[in-house]
Amino acid sequence: MNIWTLRILDLQFKSGLFTTGSGWAILCRLCLLCRRCLLCRRCPYWAILGWVFFGWNLSLFVRGEENRGLESESVAKEAARSSEQIGQWVRELDDDHYAIREAAQHRLVVAGSQALAAVGTLAVDRSASLESITRAVRILTAWSESKNATLRLAALERLASLTQRPLEAALASEMLAVLYEQNAMETIRLLGGMCEPVNQFPKNARIPEQYKKRLPLRVTLGANWKGTDDDLKVIAQIRRTTVVSLYSAPVGEQALMHLTKIPALARVEIYGTKISAK
Secondary structure, eight states: OOHHHHHHHHHHHHHTSOOOHHHHHHHHOBOTTTOOBTTTTOOTTHHHHHHHHHHHHHHHHHHHHHHHHHHHHHHHHHHHHHHHHHHHHHHHTTOSSHHHHHHHHHHHHHHGGGGHHHHHHHHTOTTSOHHHHHHHHHHHHHHTTOSOHHHHHHHHHHHHTOTTOHHHHHHHHHHHHHHHHHHHHHHHHHTTOEEEESSOOOTTOOOOHHHHTTSOEEEEEOTTOOOOSGGGGGGGGOTTEEEEEEESOOOOTHHHHHHTTOTTOOEEEEESSSOOOO
16 A cells, blocks of 8 residues: 555545544554554554553453363362262162162262262272162163263273172173174274174075074275284174184284184185295
């Protein structure tokens, strides 16, 4: 913007072509106090405005830091209150009044992951009362059906370790095995492998869902395999694996050591790999 442009705009301003000060300031970048250009810093108020703007931003920054400090302090206090409240609910599982015990159990179920450590410790505490241990096991059982995958897995692992509750432990171990198998199959798929039934059926064949879950599986690793030899450890968690096919898969001798740990493995097919015949 040169001096002639400024003079033309100044004439237009005086003639009334610009009726609002805001529009004038946006179009020609002139100071509303002295009508000098802010871009070339001819305005004597430029430094004052700059320092005012800097101070305003600095005050916002200081306030933000103070607010973050207050937020972190409030979070810490809230966590401490939550821990004390969970401890209170755990103690109330053995209260003399039935209504209090029921309310405490319900609140712990709703608390979820925050109460996992306390409830898990109570479930294996042999010095605790039978009532409180039973309710702790019920809470873990409720969590084992949670939609939260992390909470569900942690609750099942706690239940599977209960030596004084063989029935619950056996059921939890079976559910854990199924969950591990599903996670292992998903891991194989993400790494470029494939899991499919050994016995192939027509596409339109109607196979009951319960039967599908018991079909023996073939794990196939091809040239698109993106994992390492150590990643083959997860195949051992797929209990239904009976056949492993390595078709030009980039795996080495170490892979065979992991395949020997698959419980139901009946056959290994190797084509075009770095694994020697020996």
